[in-house]
Amino acid sequence: MRFVLLRLLAVVAVLALAGAAVAYWLGPTAGLALACALAVGVIAFDTLARARLLEWLRFPQRDTVPQSPGVWGEVFYRSARQLRLWQNRVQREENKLSRFIEALQASPNGVMLIDEHGQIDWCNATAAGHFGLDPQRDMRQHAVHLIRNPEFVAYLAARQFAEPLLMRRNGSHGTVLLSVQVIPYGDGDKLLLSRDVTQLERTEAMRRDFVANVSHEIKTPLTVIAGFVESLRTLEFSADERERILELMQQQSDRMRQLVEDLLTLAHLEGDPHQPAEELLDMPGVVARLAADARALSAGRHRIETSADVSKLRGASSELASAFGNLVSNAVRYTPNGGVIQIRWRLLESGLGEAIGEFSVSDTGIGIAAEHIPRLTERFYRVDRGRSRESGGTGLGLAIVKHALLRHQAELRIVSQMGEGSTFSARFPAQRLVLPQPEATSEPVAAHPA
Numbered sequence: 001m002r003f004v005l006l007r008l009l010a011v012v013a014v015l016a017l018a019g020a021a022v023a024y025w026l027g028p029t030a031g032l033a034l035a036c037a038l039a040v041g042v043i044a045f046d047t048l049a050r051a052r053l054l055e056w057l058r059f060p061q062r063d064t065v066p067q068s069p070g071v072w073g074e075v076f077y078r079s080a081r082q083l084r085l086w087q088n089r090v091q092r093e094e095n096k097l098s099r100f101i102e103a104l105q106a107s108p109n110g111v112m113l114i115d116e117h118g119q120i121d122w123c124n125a126t127a128a129g130h131f132g133l134d135p136q137r138d139m140r141q142h143a144v145h146l147i148r149n150p151e152f153v154a155y156l157a158a159r160q161f162a163e164p165l166l167m168r169r170n171g172s173h174g175t176v177l178l179s180v181q182v183i184p185y186g187d188g189d190k191l192l193l194s195r196d197v198t199q200l201e202r203t204e205a206m207r208r209d210f211v212a213n214v215s216h217e218i219k220t221p222l223t224v225i226a227g228f229v230e231s232l233r234t235l236e237f238s239a240d241e242r243e244r245i246l247e248l249m250q251q252q253s254d255r256m257r258q259l260v261e262d263l264l265t266l267a268h269l270e271g272d273p274h275q276p277a278e279e280l281l282d283m284p285g286v287v288a289r290l291a292a293d294a295r296a297l298s299a300g301r302h303r304i305e306t307s308a309d310v311s312k313l314r315g316a317s318s319e320l321a322s323a324f325g326n327l328v329s330n331a332v333r334y335t336p337n338g339g340v341i342q343i344r345w346r347l348l349e350s351g352l353g354e355a356i357g358e359f360s361v362s363d364t365g366i367g368i369a370a371e372h373i374p375r376l377t378e379r380f381y382r383v384d385r386g387r388s389r390e391s392g393g394t395g396l397g398l399a400i401v402k403h404a405l406l407r408h409q410a411e412l413r414i415v416s417q418m419g420e421g422s423t424f425s426a427r428f429p430a431q432r433l434v435l436p437q438p439e440a441t442s443e444p445v446a447a448h449p450a
């Protein structure tokens with residue numbers, strides 16, 4: 001404003017001086033004419049400069065700043081400088097905003113901003129995935145119009161956001177369980193955080209089942225033992241009856257001890273992240289020892305056959321002994337008297353020409369129906385609970401096998417035919433094998449009737 005007034009005063013002063021000078025020399029008419037001509041010239045120049053300024057301000061660019069002599073040059077220069085400062089500031093703010101949005105996009109949790117009218121302002125890709133939204137199309141839509149889950153609608157309406165909401169949603173990959181937490185902020189705005197807790201919930205359910213199973217497995221023999229103790233205290237028994245009761249008590253306590261041992265083995269296999277100390281196991285020797293154990297367990301009820309290719313397997317001997325031992329004891333326990341059990345170690349070739357070591361136990365036992373096979377390695381999963389318990393099973397054997405093999409990069413395969421028998425095999429990769437020198441030969445298949 002001050003600038004305009006000063007400029008007006010200067011123009012008027014110049015015109016008055018010029019007009020007065022010309023009027024003094026050439027008379028008042030000429031002075032007035034000159035003053036008018038100068039005024040018109042100044043006004044035209046100003047108008048032109050103003051028009052150029054306005055034109056430039058429509059699309060201000062740094063490299064198209066108009067040039068002009070005098071005061072208008074200063075105006076253009078200052079406007080351009082101001083514009084540059086402003087553009088730099090906007091650029092800085094935009095960079096900050098886009099980094100902020102990138103961070104929110106990278107968040108593994110869903111983030112959604114809901115305004116005071118309940119409309120979605122913004123959401124990241126994770127939130128869009130959780131709620132089946134389109135991050136572009138669905139902006140400015142009412143959240144409850146798009147997320148129609150009744151629990152979610154009630155949660156937003158109740159405005160009690162201290163606890164998160166657990167809601168189930170049917171997504172393209174099945175049902176997911178979401179934990180949704182709303183945090184109010186600003187003037188009625190809401191920050192909504194969502195987390196997929198499906199896996200967490202599954203793990204928690206498994207933990208609960210596990211604790212319930214362990215308690216049940218321990219409670220049963222304890223109840224039996226407590227009953228016998230009570231009977232021995234209160235009733236009269238003959239020496240033979242006492243002996244029989246003590247034997248049954250012994251069986252129950254053996255069962256509990258076996259369960260605790262299996263639980264400790266499983267806890268070690270599942271929870272110990274360290275690679276076990278490894279040794280080279282001479283496999284024909286391992287197979288021979290397993291056969292001896294099988295014969296002891298079978299007590300002459302089965303025929304035990306073995307075969308083993310000469311080679312060594314690199315691994316933790318206690319873990320592998322536990323895995324192999326469980327497969328062998330299962331074969332004995334689930335094969336009726338007179339059946340045949342084969343314990344084998346073979347060197348095979350993979351499709352890529354690499355060596356594979358296969359340990360397998362085949363039996364001619366009761367077999368397993370196909371629908372049970374995928375679940376056999378779950379803890380406490382049994383096809384026939386009664387038969388498993390009767391034969392001293394804890395329901396943890398194959399879970400131990402699975403974890404021990406996993407730690408050795410080996411793969412468990414189960415092939416079974418109801419009423420005909422089963423084959424459990426573990427395949428070990430080439431890097432775990434030490435193959436015999438070319439002159440060494442394979443041990444012949446040996447059948448050892450029990």
Ligand code: ADP
Nearest residue numbers: 330331334382383384388393394395396397398
């Ligand atoms: P368990 O202690 O009950 O034997 P496992 O985990 O070793 O527990 O085995 C799980 C279930 O798999 C067993 O309860 C049994 O039903 C089945 N199973 C395992 N091995 C065999 C086998 N060789 N023949 C038939 N069924 C088997």
